[in-house]
Amino acid sequence: MEMDDLPKGELPPHLELQRTRVVCAADAPSYTESVQYSGAYMAYDVDNSLRMEDFRKNFRVEIKSLNEDDIEFDLIGIDAALANAFRRILIAEVPTVAIEKVYIANNTSVIQDEVLAHRLGLVPIKADPRLFDYKTDEEIANEKNTIVFKLDVECTHMGERVKNASDQLKWLPAGSEMPPDSKTKFTSFGCSQDSLPAFTSEAIASRYPDIVLAKLRPGQAIEIEAHAVKGIGKTHAKWSPVATAKYRMLPEVVLLEDIEGDLADELVRTCPVNVFDIEDMGPGERRATVARPRDCTLCRECVRGDGWDKRVQLRRVKEHFIFSIESTGALPPEVLFTESIKILTEKCQRILTELL
Amino acid sequence: MKKKKVKKKIIDNVNNRQQTHQPLCIREMEFPIKSTVDKYQLLPAFLKVRGLVKQHIDSFNYFINCEIKKIIHATGNEKVTSDVDPNFYLKYLDIFVGEPCVEQDYIYEPITPHQCRLRDMTYAAPISVDVEYTRGREIVVRRGKEGKQEGALVIGRMPLMLRSCRCVLSGKNEAQLAKAGECPLDPGGYFVVKGTEKVILIQEQLSKNRIIIDTDSSGNVAASVTSSTHERKSKTNIIVKHERIFLRHNTFSDDVPIVVVLKAMGMESDQEIVQMVGRDPKYAGILAPSLQECSALGIHTQQQALEYLGVKKLLSCLYTGLLGVLQVDEARDILATVVLAHVPVHQFEFRPKCIYIAVIIRKMLEAMLNTDAVDDKDYVGNKRLELAGQLLALLFEDLFKRMNGELKKSVDMTLAKANRSTQFDIAKCIRPDFLSNGLEHAISSGNWTVKRFKMDRKGVTQVVSRLSFIAALGHMTRITSQFEKTRKVSGPRALQPSQWGMLCPCDTPEGEACGLVKNLALMTHVTTDEEEGPLIALCTTLGVEDLSMLSGEELHSQHTYIVFFNGIILGVHRRPQRFAETLRKLRRAGKIGEFVSIHVNPGQHSIHIASDGGRVCRPLVIADNGVSRIKEHHMKELKDGFRTFDDFLREGLVEYLDVNEENNSLIALYEADATPATTHIEIEPFTILGVCAGLIPYPHHNQSPRNTYQCAMGKQAMGNIAYNQLHRIDTLLYLLVYPQRPLLTTKTIELVGYDKLGAGQNATVAVMSYSGYDIEDAIVMNKASLDRGFGRCIVLKKSVTALKKYNNRTADRIVAPDMNTSAKGGVQVAPRHQIQDRDGIAAVGEMIRPGDIYINKQSPINTRDNVMNPQAMPDSAYKRTPQTYKGPPGECAVVDKVLLTSNDENHFIVKCLIRHTRRPEVGDKFSSRHGQKGVCGTIVQQEDFPFSERGICPDLIMNPHGFPSRMTVGKMIELLGGKAGVMSGRFHYGSAFGEPSGHADTVSAISETLVNHGFSYSGKDFIYSGITGYPLQAYIFMGPVYYQKLKHMVLDKMHARARGPRVVLTRQPTEGRSREGGLRLGEMERDCLIAYGASMMILERLMISSDQFQIQVCTKCGMMGYYNHKLKIALCTYCKSGENMATMKLPYACKLLFQELQSMNILPRLQLSEA
Structure with a gap:
């Protein structure tokens, strides 16, 4: 037509x-x-x-x-x-890096272990994921697939109530310090991460220093070690x-x-x-x-x-x-x-x- | 137009008055307050003085301070005498309930309620009495000093209501409460008995001592009066039978003609009777048959009447065998003390009782002539609420009487012995256990038995539901009815118009208890008894003419009103309105109690004054000529803290009205609606709802059953329980990890503290269809939201292990974890013991899996025979009785708390609290605050979720089909308001009926806020699909809605079984999830299989997969034999041979049946044929 x-x-x-x-x-x-x-x-x-x-x-x-x-x-x-x-x-x-495993040595705060671990997981970590490998369950944690943080805080008996923020998460470039009384630690790092050229300039830490993790009353303490690994948002939103x-x-x-x-x-x-x-x-x-x-x-x-x-x-x-x-x-x-x-x-x- | 005119007139009136009397500056202050917003402040002020559960606490305080004293001073209770020694007596001088304490190693230590909860003890205080008694010849007085218990005699322990005047928590501030381990928001009003919190529910019943005219099953008019005094309870009915009037009472074997009764009471003249009832021919005509019957019986004098009644009365055990004159006396006695027991008869002066009966008859006659005069049994004004104090008083009096009875028995026993070695001291005979155990047992079991009043109630107390804060609070306001649940009558279940403002119209359960279980509204108060003497005296001075001076004629003359006082006729008054007004003025001036109600009933020509306990009442603002008495400056003073609610009451600005008095007043909802006839103005309209219904935003926009559903569901929502929730060890505790306060609040939420102890989260909801997994109210959830903590909850479960002590002085023990020696020779903790500390009890913080042993307990094997040295028994004398954790398989919980303590019986107990944190999964139940429940249908990745132009991704998706049929418009407004609240940074309000008074944001205002922030006024957003990336072809209604996670979770319910345990007796699979039971193929399912013809399937389901069993049958005798494994042949024990044996399979239950039949001499024989 x-x-x-x-x-x-x-x-x-x-x-x-x-x-x-x-x-x-x-x-x-x-x-x-x-x-x-x-x-x-x-x-x-x-x-x-x-x-x-x-x-x-x-x-x-x-x-x-x-x-x-x-x-x-x-x-x-x-x-x-x-x-x-x-x-x-x-x-x-x-992918990004987020805390996946939390080893709790002591937690006398009101916040429950699982909840504290969940909160830690959601803390954004400023670490370039491209420098890391994915870690499978069977693999042993090494300097290429795990970042170790430590949180060891205490509210002294005479002190005020303290807020526990994400800047107190301390990076352990040499790997895990736990368990304390054993020679074989949870990680086996070949070398210290801060000797790697990518991390010499800036330490790995939380992107924001003021994320409240827990609040402690006098006499309460938290002593934990957190292991961050690489992952994707599909498995958990914390990796998004x-x-x-x-x-x-x-x-x-x-x-x-x-x-x-x-x-x-x-x-x-x-x-x-x-x-x-x-x-x-x-x-x-x-x-x-x-x-x-x-x-x-x-x-x-x-x-x-x-x-x-x-x-x-x-x-x-x-x-x-x-x-x-x-x-x-x-x-x-x-x-x-x-x-x-x-x-x-x-x-x-x-x-x-x-x-x- | 008309309305406007009236309003203007009022204002003019006010203006005129002010212009003439007041200087200008005060004029403005005097102006009536315009909006009701200001008056809202009265509510927090009211709740500050009265509290949410004040009715319970007031009632208990009254019991402890006044009623208990009345009980011991009541005749019959005050003195214990002996039949043996007339000189002996024990007299109670005073009684006092002390401070809560516990005896430990003969030392009294103060206790807090929280200690009692943790240690499974009873929160109780000693009851001490001051007594005077004879010891030998001397009179001993034991008296406590200034209420202290030293010196006084302790007769038992009274469980204390929390926050009552004797409770350690009363009058404490927040910090002190925290120190005592108590939540400041906890309302109190319950008891702690053996570690469990028990609430005595409010009991609803028909008014005592009131005449209630009703129709019986055959349609005849009947009057009933339930008399109740301290000594006696009795029910008197006056009924109409064959047009004659009879009195029915359970002391008489038969209905007795009422005229005979009147004659027996000394009203011998028929004329007097007719005059008393009313001379009007219409009454006399109905009365005539009754009079005739009496004369037909030949009864003309009092003596004759009494003789007649003497025969009719039931034989009482006291006077059996005695005849003649005594029977007359007895009849007179019954009339004086048992029939209509509450009408006092002094020295057989029957006139008041005669008049009372005459008034009843008159009311009945009126009801016969005019059916409107029949009383409504369901009318709230005819109801009384029985609270903890009254119930405890009943129980206490009964126990006290029984204790005195026991005491008397032991006194008689001892004094009857001729020569006693020591001086008899009754103080040493008193066993405090009796009272303590009686009270404790009644509260903990809920069985209220008072034999004296033939009272046997069950389920009076309930365990306080600690599922959520609201559940506990709602439990305190609950009212149960004594009405039978199974009866199918609508009357008592229906919503009564007189419930307005007193009982919540929404909060009632569904199902069998619907309408019978009610809840108090927010501002309701329940009265306690008030002293009657002064009030009666006052009435007389105000011109009430005494009954004894009046003839029947005067009683019923046109202008006289009969004055009833708590159901008793005081007299008559000729100027009823003036009398009522004066009384009310006195009440407003605070000269008489604020809860006294004065009710003029012009229809019945009567005035009712009530000061009895159990009436429901509520505060209202008084208005003169339609102008509220509360002015702007009053509210300002309240706000500035110069005024309290009691000041308003004292100055006569506010008063309490009960349901009856409400009928004499015209109550306006708002000032604007007031007319000159208005006498009162409501304080706040939303106070007609109770605590649970008060959580719903915009409930007045919802279909009413939805609000009722939410009232039930709000109690199942998880959230915060109390500030001390982490210090509590409850059997089951559900907590939300990140609870929030609702974005759309109501005033009630703020008043009850739900904003501090919320049970839900503000979820961004998109109302759209998604994925097909959202049918039937299922909701689709965003996985990323769940990852970030939405709906995460903690379940805490308690397990108690008591270390038993046995009679042979042996006891259970806890030992160190078991050790295994590994192949290399090293010693290791056994696999299931790894969570234990070295003391054999699980360590706090350890992860615990099903099968783990958390308390390594051992029990002695021999608990009967005496053991030489129970402390040093060898290990072999113990058997293992470990506590094994049973939880959902595959899940891993954490030991949250371990408590080692002893209860008040000195048993060592270990309480373990095991915590399980759960994230929502498919099948978990959620609900909004509008009765819209739904299960999680599927969990979807965030990237697949739709998103708005601003990048907002909903937390959950709800199907729009949930709206049309449910008509929960309130939910839509909540969504809009929540969205506006988020954008403007202000919590929006949605109080019930709150729009006119500003307690609820209007939709138009909300829409405006939305538009100002760039949203559509309708709340519908432009949405992109997360899957395709294209925009959706509709705007989607999206915004935050407060969602509750309900306690029903899949993890607690899912169940499947392939193989598993069997019942020992029948060898069939067990039943129920807790026993890992099978899923029953029931009769109906079996029918289906039969109909389908799947015979092999039936065989397989009902026998092979269930309890198949092989037996040997003797084909000759048809009995079951057995298989001899040694000889390897089947044998028949009856035939004593192995011939003719056949093997067959049948269900074990069938074999069992045969054997059971055999055991009762019925022999089933199996006749086999070739298949």
Whole structure:
């Protein structure tokens, strides 16, 4: 069938909108998924297949902010499946080091042994996991797979109540000192860890010094040794290197018609995050403009009232992700992301080798 | 429009008055307070003086300080005399309950309740009496000094209620309580008996000494009065039979005509009777048949009537054999003291009793003419609550009487002996054990038996539930009814409108006890008895005309009201409203007790004054012409600490009303609703709920049964039990590792201290469907949340080992752990003994696995015969009786605490507390605070969980299908409020009915907060799927909800068995999880298999896998033989031959049955045929 009035090689605007945008109406979002099938728009003579060169051409990464713990960057020209893969890997598969075994010599505090051990496990440790090996149950702890900490605190009888924070966790680079009366310790280190070039500059410690582990009353004491090993977030959340890794699609706010006068004021007023601005169009004439669409949190206030859904449309750009990573501190966030890419490539490689 | 006008008028009135009388500056202060928010402060003030369980403590204090003294001074109790020696007497002068202490090696040491809990002792104080008695010829007085027990005679030990006036904890501050090992938030009000905490439940029963008009099963009107005095309890019924009125009483063998009774009491003239009841022809007409019957019986004089009654009475053992005149006397005596025993009869002056009966009859006649006059038995005003004090008083009096009886017996025994070597001293005969054991046993078993009153109640006490703080608190406010649980009547179970404000409408169990077990509301108080004498005198001075002066005519004239005082007719009054008002004024001025109730009943032309104990009442703000008496400045003074709740009471701003008096008042919920007719204003509307229902946020938005479910579930939630929870050694203790206070609180939560001892966690909940493992209310949980400590709990289990001492002076012992010599010759601790210290008891902090021995105990083999040297018996004289840990297989627990102590019988006991920390698993039960329970359906990795644009990942996912049918709108508002609370950093409130008074945040205000923080007003967020990465095609309702972890956990319940133990008798598999039993293939399942035709399956299930047994059967005689292994042949013992023997298989139980039948001379014969 010939349809002459339709231009060849491009989609009609409503389909283009459906393909590239999520429309967030007041009641529900629609067109949330992307169309995967390469021949989906064959009728319009549009090729929907994913091509490497297109991807190379379109794909961009823009870092918006970066500091010690957080990063926010835009991933442009990528499908949600891929972005999500990075997010999932960051949460569950990038390894870190966390305390796994706690040897308790003495604990007279109110906090129970298991609970104390659980709390210790969740303390983020600033140690580069790439320098360590995974430790299996059968393996003997050595300097390559175990970091040993000691916590030996006491609240003296005359003293006040003391808080026991994570900075009192002392690193034992030479390995375990337990059991005290035996020659064979729990670890067998070949050399002291602080002789290794990576750790000479900075001692391994908790990322934050002020995490409360326990509180001691006069006369109470804790004497423990904690062994940290490498692991991944899938086994336990304590190994997750991120507080969270998340993304959101780029917000796009469209004014479907010109909004002027009092309506414009109303629009500006309703938005709690100040997405809109007022543009002066000469004496007494005001027009609303979309100034900061990126700030939109999708509270849908602007499309809530009567008739407002005809004036404003909230959208999300499908292939544009605002990705943010909050690191727990073991690795800087940008390194975490590159690590996640490495893990994904590794996985792809594995599939490829197994397929061939 | 109309309403507005009225309101304006009131304000005008106020203004006018102020303008004329007061200077300007005070005018503002005098202005009525506008919003109820300010009045809320009264509640904490009230709870400060009254406390949450004040009713228990007040009642117990009253018993210990007053009632107990009344008991010993009561006639019949005060003196012990002897039949043998008329000169002998023992007189009780005074009684005193001392300080709690324990005798140890003849030294009295003070004790704390916590010591008693740990050491399995009873928290009790000595009861000492001052006595005067004769020793030989001299009169001895033993008197304690200023209430101290020295010098006085100890007659027993009284278990003490915690926080009562004699308890060491009363009046202590938080630091002192902590020193005593006690939690400051613990309400007290219970007893510690033999180490267990016992609460005496509040018992609900019908009012004593009140006339209750009811209809019997045949629809006739009947009146019943349960008389109760110290000496006697009796029930009198006046019934209508064949249109005639009879008196029914269990001292008479038959129903006796009421007119005969009246005549026997000296009301000989029929005219007088009719006048007493009421001259109105409508009454006289109904009364006529009764009068006729009396004359038909030929009874005209008092003597005749008494003779008639003398015949009718049941033979009592006292007067058997005596006839004639005595029978008349006896009948008179019965009428005076037994029938309607509470109406006092002095020297056979029957007139008050006659009038009382006449009034009953009049009420009955009224009820016959007008069915509205029938009393409602379920009406709360007709109910009395019996508290610990009253119950203990009953028990104590009974025990005291019995003790005196025993004493008298022993006195008679000793004095009857002619020549005694020593002077008889009765003080040495008193055995304090009798009282102590009686009281202790009653409280610990809950069986209340008072033979005198034919009282035999079971389950009066319960072990205080320490599952959670709220469970314990809720236990103190519980009320049980004496009503039978099995009866199918709705009346007593239904919610009574008169329960308003007194009893919680939500908190009742489901099932058989539904509506019979109730709970007190937050501000309810239960009264204790009050002195009657002064009140009666006051009534007389206020113009109550004495009965003896009145004729029947005057009694029922149009304008006179009969004045009842605690059920007894005092007289009449001609200006009832004025009388009532004066009395109320006196009460508000503090001249008479604050709990005296004055109730005018215009319909029955009566005024009821009540000062008896057990009435429920609650405080209300007094209003004049609809204007509250509490002004702004009062509340300010309260806030600044210049005022207490008692000041409000003393100044007549607030007063207590009981249910009956509430009927004389018009109570407005808020000031705004008050009209000039309003007499009182509620303090806070949410006080109609009790403690448990008070935890629910926005309960007024929920479907009502949901609140009831939550009331039951709140008691099963794990959390904090008390501040001293880690010092307690309870049989079972559930604790949450990281309990939180709810983000959405209520005022009740703050008042009861739930914010300090919470039982739950604020979980971020997404309401959506996920994975299919969320059907039927199951919830999906985030694994990372569980990793980080959500829902983690600690289960502590106690095990007690007592080292028994045997009669032959041998005793159990604990020895060092067993040693094994290894192959190399070294000595090692045996594998299952490794957790023990060198003393043979498990070391604290050791990990303990099922099968480990934590106390290496040994018992002597011979515990009967005398042993030469019990201390130095050889090891061979002992057998091992170790304590082995039995826990869930594969799990590893920790020894938390070991306590070595001795109880008050000087038995050495070892208490071990074993701790098990659990993280939630599939099948564990959780619930929100809205009766929405669900089990964990699946646990999902965090990366698979949906996340919001802000990166928020829910802790759990709940299926939206839980909402439409349950209609728990409150939960939705809780979610919204919690979300707003998180964002704004302020705890939001959701008190019941709190929106108008500002104790609950409105949805619109919450929505506004949400919008200001960039959320949708509806609480629905834009969510991305964690699996695909695409946004979901719906906005998801997501936010924090307070979730409780309930005590039902899979680990305690899961059970499966392939092979296992069998019962010795039947050889069938054991039953029940605790015995590792099999899963029964029952009758119905068997029916299914039969219907299906799976015969081999039946055979396999019912015999082969169960108790298959092979027997030898003699085909000749059909009896069972045996197999002789020596001869290797089967033999029949009956036929004495091995021929004709056959082998067959049958269930062992079947073989057992045959043998049992044989043992009772029934011979089953097996006739075999070829198969």
